Amino acid sequence: MWWYVGRRLIASIPVFIGATLLIYAMVFLLPGDPVAALFGDRPANPATVAALTAQYNLDKPFIVQYLLYLKGVLTLDFGTNFAQRPVIDLMAQAFPTTIKLALMTLAFEAVLGIVVGVIAGLRRGGVFDSTVLILSLVVIAIPVFVLGFVLQFLFGIKLGWVEPTVGADATFAKLILPAIVLGSLSLAYVIRLTRQSISDNLNADFVRTARAKGISNRRVISVHVLRNSMIPVVTFLGADLGSLMAGAIVTEGIFNIQGIGRLLYDSIRRGESTVVVSVVTALVLVYVISNLIVDLLYAALDPRIRYV
């Protein structure tokens, strides 16, 4: 088991290098000189441009820029943005908020999704099941920004139940509405996945065998059906954590959350490669780690996997 974890961690090193190289190349290939853009429509002084270009290593070939960046990262120096602020500070400020939002979203979609999905799966074909299927289809069809604006207008401005935006102080209460908006799409998938998985397993051979052995219905459902049904759901939720971190750009914009999505958006717009690469690399690491956790959960859910 530990060998398995260790191997996975070592395998993430080439993923890290490959991802940063790829991202650095893409930001580097973005057309236009970010230093020239700093001046707006104003004339750019050649002396100023030269000094800034040298300061950010933009005058060096791509591979040298990348190696200098990598060297910095190895000494935990992620460089600075154009405003001279250390990238590590920017990330330390943005990540906690986004992690908080992502975990709240994950909890929302996991708890509600699995509960509703299990009930729907057990009562397949019933009124509850049909209602859930239709409602989840509607949610899947609504773009997240539409849902975000509508709920913000309704609960924030018209009814005044919550503050319409989150701002600097991202409290638990303020993040509830954004978490619901961000999680609604995945919630619909979790419900449908759980429902399908449950109803498949209800007809499986091992469930019939368990029932034939005279095990109580409660135990059959909770141990044999639920445990096996959770494998695809856990896979989905694991992958979703990564996409929640990165996919929060729209939601963070609507609700003014000072998170990673906004940092990334602003930095891409300004061509700040050091920030973009560092943020995306951190997101890659989140993906790698959440996938690792999913794999470990597999082993917990299905003993057969542990011995592979």
Place this chain on the structure above:
Amino acid sequence: MGHTPRSVLLRTVAVIVGTSLVLTACGSSNDNSNTTTSTSSSDSAAGSGGAGSGGATTGIVTALGSEPQNPLVPTNTNEVGGGKVLTSIFAGLVYYDAEGAPQNEVAESITSDDSQTWTITLEPGWTFTNGEPVTANSFVDAWNYGALGTNAQLSSYFFDPIEGFAEVNAETPTAQTLSGLTVVSDTEFTVKLVSPQSDFPLRLGYSAYMPLPKAAFADMAAFGENPIGNGPYKLQAWDHGNSISLVPNETYTGDRVPQNGGLNLVFYATNDAAYADVLSGNLDVIDQLPPSALTTFESDLGDRAVNQPAAIFQSFTIPQNLPHFGGDEGKLRREAISMAINRDEITSVIFNNTRTPAKDFTSPVIAGYSDSVPGNEVLTYDADAAKAKWAEADAIAPWSGSFTIAYNSDGPHKEWVDAVSNSLKNTLGIDASGVPFPSFADIRTQITDRTITGAFRSGWQADYPSMSNFLGPLYYTGAGSNDGDYSSAEFDKLIDQAAAAPDTEAGTALYQQAQTVLFNDLPAIPLWYQNVDGGSADTVGNVTFGWDSVPLYYAITKE
């Protein structure tokens, strides 16, 4: 074994939480140390203000801001987010009142006999918030710092009119200080310009000309994080990415005395979020609206809505070397293109009247503006005349190819470029289209390198309220922002004469003549002036937007 991963996980979480706690703790301890000194000051200022002027209030005004793109050094800030803070925490030689007229602030007088050598005397008694007196050296040293090439300041070109700039602003400077600046005494210095500039005093309210205390030069990076100014407010806290809070500066002795208890500039990810906060009363003042609110904000905000022309001129530039656009043929084609555009329709349909059709090359908020400059009839939509001019040009040399307008698609340009292209297509019967560039950086690079082919969108926001700022930098031969490489001896001569004019009226008349030359040559096709769109919540009073589209924060009242 079951416990180990969990404890590792817990430890990781603990580290993350711990780190964030330390970071927030650092932030808040800074805030606190600043608060202890400044809260008392804000109280005393508000208290004395309340007793003295009667109109002052104690509420903290919240307004839309944006994270300054650079440290808060006056000569290195060229965008609105940082500019809003700088004009609030610094007092320059002059400031601009609501009409955009310069009023002396630190300066007692700014005089010149020949518009070339200026004598500036300072009002005694001004101090920075650290107690250091504001002297002639505070200005001269700050300007020398801004101009020095190795300091790589974004606004260094502001010192270009001063003698000695070329030597100081080079990659390897041959002089460290501007030869045109001379300190006479603590309260007097002289400025020698390269050529006469009658509107020189008008420029001096721009943030690049602010004074700096000695402490700034010891460590400019630290100063940029925590600037020490002499303005109506002082910085209380800069919560990066979130907000900047300012409190009244009790030692300020100028005219812009804060009528509120402080100012909190809040940064938003989108203007949509900011607008939602204005509607729900969480934000007092907004000076930039999201496109989604343009059709509704006037009914939402009622008489608290603001929609007025700003000092922003928008156009597209047809480079001088473009085939078919030189000589007499080019003149006719430029006129035809200008007359084929229905500005009234585009501004009302596409922009919901948040643009004002252009009547000249400057802006209605600038002193000396006129909507009847001779030659400006080419800005009136006239399909028949346009067709006739185009046919006339075809008689000189037949048209070939297509007409393109390049724009950056990360800004709100696609709609109007398409509308203008369609207008040209339908009226002139030629192939016209927009060419999107992915980013502003990309289009700027191509414009600077002169690799762009075809026409391109152009715009200009004035740095100071003067006609010369709209004309000189853009169309004077070889000027820094003359991206179309326009050159006219007649225009240059009129600009020089206007700059040296003995008084404003004479200068204005010469600038109008210079504009007539532009209407004849049309180096750029004027489109419209951008309006400032915004408003305020009913929580605040006395909200006025200045000539530069920025609200006069000090005048806002809030109970």
